[in-house]
Amino acid sequence: MSLTRRMFVFGGAAIGGGLALGVIGLGTHLAMHDRLGVQREGNSKDTLLNLWLRINKDNTVTLLSPHTELGQGAGTGLTQIVADELDLNWQQIKLELAPATSEFSNGGVFEGFVGEMIGKPPAWAEHIASNAFNRLADLLNMQMTGGSASIRFTGWQVMREAAAAARQMLINAAIDKYGASINTTTDAGFVVDGDSRWSYGELVEHAATLDVPDNYTLRAKGERKFIGKAMPRHDLPDKIFLETQYSIDRHVEGMRYAAIAHSGVFGANVATINNLAEITSMRGVLGVENMGLSVAVIANNPWRAEQAVKALKITAVSHQNSDLSSASIETFQRESLQGKLSDAHSVGDIASVLGGSGETVEAEFWVPYLAHATMEPMNASAWLEGDKLHVAAGVQNPLYARVHAAKIANMDVEDVVFHAHSMGGGFGRRVGFSMSEDNPLMWIDEVVTLVKKYQFPIKLTWSREADTRQDVYRPAVLAKFSAQLDEHAKPRYWQSASYGSEGGAPASMPPYNVDNIKVQFANHPSPIPIGFWRSVENSQHAFFNESFIDILAEKAQADPIKYRLALLDKNDGHAKCLKEVAQLCNWQYGVSADGKAMGVAVQKSFGTMVATVAEVSLQNNQARVHRVWIVTDSGVVVNPDSAIAQVEGGVLFGLTAALYGRCDIENGGVKQSNFHDYPIIKMAEAPIVEVKLLESANEPGGFGEVGVPTIAPAVANALAILGKRPMRLPINA
Amino acid sequence: MISINLNGREQLFDVEDDMPLLWLIREEAGLRGTKFGCGIAQCGACTVHIDNQAVRSCMYPAVAAHGKQVNTVETLGSKEAPHALQAAWIKHQVPQCGYCQSGMMMAAAALLKSTPNPSSDDIDTAMTNICRCGTYSRVKAAILDVAKEMSL
Numbered sequence: 001m002s003l004t005r006r007m008f009v010f011g012g013a014a015i016g017g018g019l020a021l022g023v024i025g026l027g028t029h030l031a032m033h034d035r036l037g038v039q040r041e042g043n044s045k046d047t048l049l050n051l052w053l054r055i056n057k058d059n060t061v062t063l064l065s066p067h068t069e070l071g072q073g074a075g076t077g078l079t080q081i082v083a084d085e086l087d088l089n090w091q092q093i094k095l096e097l098a099p100a101t102s103e104f105s106n107g108g109v110f111e112g113f114v115g116e117m118i119g120k121p122p123a124w125a126e127h128i129a130s131n132a133f134n135r136l137a138d139l140l141n142m143q144m145t146g147g148s149a150s151i152r153f154t155g156w157q158v159m160r161e162a163a164a165a166a167r168q169m170l171i172n173a174a175i176d177k178y179g180a181s182i183n184t185t186t187d188a189g190f191v192v193d194g195d196s197r198w199s200y201g202e203l204v205e206h207a208a209t210l211d212v213p214d215n216y217t218l219r220a221k222g223e224r225k226f227i228g229k230a231m232p233r234h235d236l237p238d239k240i241f242l243e244t245q246y247s248i249d250r251h252v253e254g255m256r257y258a259a260i261a262h263s264g265v266f267g268a269n270v271a272t273i274n275n276l277a278e279i280t281s282m283r284g285v286l287g288v289e290n291m292g293l294s295v296a297v298i299a300n301n302p303w304r305a306e307q308a309v310k311a312l313k314i315t316a317v318s319h320q321n322s323d324l325s326s327a328s329i330e331t332f333q334r335e336s337l338q339g340k341l342s343d344a345h346s347v348g349d350i351a352s353v354l355g356g357s358g359e360t361v362e363a364e365f366w367v368p369y370l371a372h373a374t375m376e377p378m379n380a381s382a383w384l385e386g387d388k389l390h391v392a393a394g395v396q397n398p399l400y401a402r403v404h405a406a407k408i409a410n411m412d413v414e415d416v417v418f419h420a421h422s423m424g425g426g427f428g429r430r431v432g433f434s435m436s437e438d439n440p441l442m443w444i445d446e447v448v449t450l451v452k453k454y455q456f457p458i459k460l461t462w463s464r465e466a467d468t469r470q471d472v473y474r475p476a477v478l479a480k481f482s483a484q485l486d487e488h489a490k491p492r493y494w495q496s497a498s499y500g501s502e503g504g505a506p507a508s509m510p511p512y513n514v515d516n517i518k519v520q521f522a523n524h525p526s527p528i529p530i531g532f533w534r535s536v537e538n539s540q541h542a543f544f545n546e547s548f549i550d551i552l553a554e555k556a557q558a559d560p561i562k563y564r565l566a567l568l569d570k571n572d573g574h575a576k577c578l579k580e581v582a583q584l585c586n587w588q589y590g591v592s593a594d595g596k597a598m599g600v601a602v603q604k605s606f607g608t609m610v611a612t613v614a615e616v617s618l619q620n621n622q623a624r625v626h627r628v629w630i631v632t633d634s635g636v637v638v639n640p641d642s643a644i645a646q647v648e649g650g651v652l653f654g655l656t657a658a659l660y661g662r663c664d665i666e667n668g669g670v671k672q673s674n675f676h677d678y679p680i681i682k683m684a685e686a687p688i689v690e691v692k693l694l695e696s697a698n699e700p701g702g703f704g705e706v707g708v709p710t711i712a713p714a715v716a717n718a719l720a721i722l723g724k725r726p727m728r729l730p731i732n733a
Numbered sequence: 734m735i736s737i738n739l740n741g742r743e744q745l746f747d748v749e750d751d752m753p754l755l756w757l758i759r760e761e762a763g764l765r766g767t768k769f770g771c772g773i774a775q776c777g778a779c780t781v782h783i784d785n786q787a788v789r790s791c792m793y794p795a796v797a798a799h800g801k802q803v804n805t806v807e808t809l810g811s812k813e814a815p816h817a818l819q820a821a822w823i824k825h826q827v828p829q830c831g832y833c834q835s836g837m838m839m840a841a842a843a844l845l846k847s848t849p850n851p852s853s854d855d856i857d858t859a860m861t862n863i864c865r866c867g868t869y870s871r872v873k874a875a876i877l878d879v880a881k882e883m884s885l
């Protein structure tokens with residue numbers, strides 16, 4: 001547990017009574033700064049308070065989670081971990097979202113995410129470091145939910161330690177104050193010594209005067225009562241009974257509404273508004289504002305604002321992106337792959353075997369840009385109260401958003417109050433960072449700018465069209481592959497080159513035993529805003545690699561599962577999940593009597609191994625996915641029911657992308673606009689998904705994203721058996 | 734003036750005839766359980782009941798609701814007295830982000846009113862709401878559960 005050694009648990013009396021424990025990440029945080037060469041100032045910035053646990057005098061326990069709720073339900077998992085480690089009963093524990101203040105920042109958690117993905121700073125992180133606006137100094141200001149990190153890092157590596165230390169402190173308090181014996185232990189919210197019992201609440205005041213022990217033991221598996229159980233999610237009753245307030249539901253007295261038209265060309269400012277008089281005379285319109293990249297109309301009802309925006313006649317300034325199209329981007333990427341490439345991974349010496357004998361197999365893949373399409377479109381409210389600016393929004397890192405809003409408003413961070421709301425979906429859209437130089441929180445900038453000018457409270461809501469057309473997209477990627485088969489039809493070498501810096505991530509490395517591997521990528525600044533999209537680079541690279549290995553199997557006329565297994569060590573995690581999924585689905589290689597075929601894919605991401613089989617048919621030349629079987633191997637599973645829900649959701653998210661998802665670039669903007677041309681899978685098309693969770697004593701893997709990567713290649717590989725191998729997504733184009 | 738029986742109360746609204754019912758409900762009446770997702774009747778987040786039929790309120794002009802009975806998701810039930818669907822939604826742990834779920838439950842309630850014992854295909858046909866989080870299998874299981882209970 002190297003990470004925990006760099007953590008320090010501290011505690012003391014809580015305001016209002018009780019015992020508070022925090023965790024400080026020391027080295028974890030510095031390591032990131034050092035790697036990225038960011039200057040640190042002063043010692044106070046070297047420490048990071050990660051999270052808090054409060055044991056209250058009424059014998060309840062409050063867990064202040066730094067993670068915002070976007071549908072993943074991780075908060076419930078965090079309470080399960082704490083309840084076990086602190087030995088609580090389920091009714092005792094309460095979950096609260098930590099306020100957006102620096103005491104709760106979890107940059108160290110973010111580092112876990114970054115560190116795992118890359119090991120060295122990737123180009124996109126360098127962007128952050130070099131981008132004056134998003135200086136990595138802001139890492140201190142991150143309060144990040146992403147990278148499937150909530151359970152893995154915050155929960156397993158951090159909170160568990162704090163809870164275990166707290167439990168020991170309570171025992172020590174009983175020993176210290178009441179002379180309890182050395183055999184003193186705990187029992188569901190009580191410290192117990194023979195016949196004597198003290199509730200935690202009775203002991204906290206004394207515990208708060210003691211030092212945090214450095215000798216405490218983590219609970220053994222047999223002592224766990226909540227980890228591994230399908231505990232009901234804390235957040236669901238409020239969602240079902242309408243007590244959850246999304247930011248779009250925020251209301252403030254005197255509120256006015258803003259709608260937005262973007263210039264239509266990425267990066268280009270709005271040049272002119274040609275019908276200003278017409279717009280200002282529309283019913284309810286209070287103002288029209290050219291804010292550079294967008295025009296806002298403010299009105300006394302959101303629909304009136306949106307009607308006015310629809311009636312706007314605006315032009316964009318001519319811009320280098322004005323002629324950009326998907327075709328020109330693809331051409332550029334193809335040319336780039338012929339130019340200078342960066343090395344990502346290499347095994348053996350590929351040059352020594354190039355030009356050998358045997359069949360050479362080549363392939364070219366393309367995946368398009370994709371919008372996140374969260375169900376709740378981007379929106380934020382802002383208002384002034386005294387000398388404070390209030391901002392309400394749903395974001396994956398509230399503290400960062402708060403700092404960001406303060407910069408836009410040109411105010412001290414202390415004068416900005418941030419209200420973090422539950423989100424109608426996140427999927428990476430609501431983090432503060434992009435992989436390009438673009439600002440994903442533009443809607444917050446807009447509302448802050450408007451409120452500073454108009455002074456009255458404003459809620460700004462992007463239409464679905466604005467949301468689709470001003471995203472930070474999953475990057476479009478072209479990838480080229482080649483391999484040569486030896487006399488046993490196994491690859492003598494494996495060579496790939498893809499466009500985009502994510503090609504340098506571990507996801508682009510094939511897991512197979514090939515003696516000579518060379519993985520490269522080309523990268524240039526992206527003219528299209530690109531960002532983190534559920535499962536990030538895994539979603540493209542699993543499609544490429546797992547399609548290509550399947551093409552090789554096809555050339556070898558081999559069963560695709562057997563072919564993969566022959567290229568994996570017997571004890572390899574990929575092999576384990578492949579064998580399990582073959583059993584689960586009763587694997588059939590070939591076309592069934594009723595015209596269906598199965599396809600397979602495997603990918604490890606976010607600490608979780610996933611093997612997927614999809615059963616597919618072709619109806620009117622369109623792919624129809626009937627059933628999906630998934631086996632995951634992810635160490636300790638904290639909440640199996642939530643895990644399954646996340647995997648199912650990930651499969652449908654990935655399937656929507658595989659079958660339909662495309663954002664085409666035309667004249668420098670995105671052509672698609674709403675669900676009619678950017679369709680989302682509906683119930684009738686949703687396959688039956690069967691998930692099997694394998695467990696081990698290893699640290700928990702993530703679940704929020706891991707269902708996504710394998711579904712596209714599994715479907716593509718099934719279609720190949722039906723005679724239609726997709727080399728480009730979406731499949732049902 | 735548009736007169737609507739909204740959740741059992743006659744109310745007058747001074748809005749344009751073509752203002753979609755959704756925005757009247759959310760901003761003029763201040764009932765924010767009904768959600769906005771697309772504005773073009775594609776996603777169902779804005780589903781309400783008009784004279785007991787499920788209607789996507791984002792494309793339904795306010796004037797068309799004149800003299801009608803409109804019920805929003807706020808009428809479904811409460812923590813103390815949950816609607817059968819809400820109880821089933823808890824039991825099956827349906828929501829993820831939850832944003833689509835008021836529309837889902839309203840569509841399901843209308844379905845069960847017209848088809849108390851729906852088949853899986855009936856549910857597929859009636860439930861065309863979008864859930865970006867992908868909760869469909871649990872939505873369906875919950876509806877089937879309620880139907881089974883009702884038929885007992």
Ligand code: FES
Nearest residue numbers: 770771774777791
């Ligand atoms: S908001 Fe009405 S159907 Fe989407």
Ligand code: FES
Nearest residue numbers: 830831864865866
């Ligand atoms: S639960 Fe998130 S959109 Fe349905």
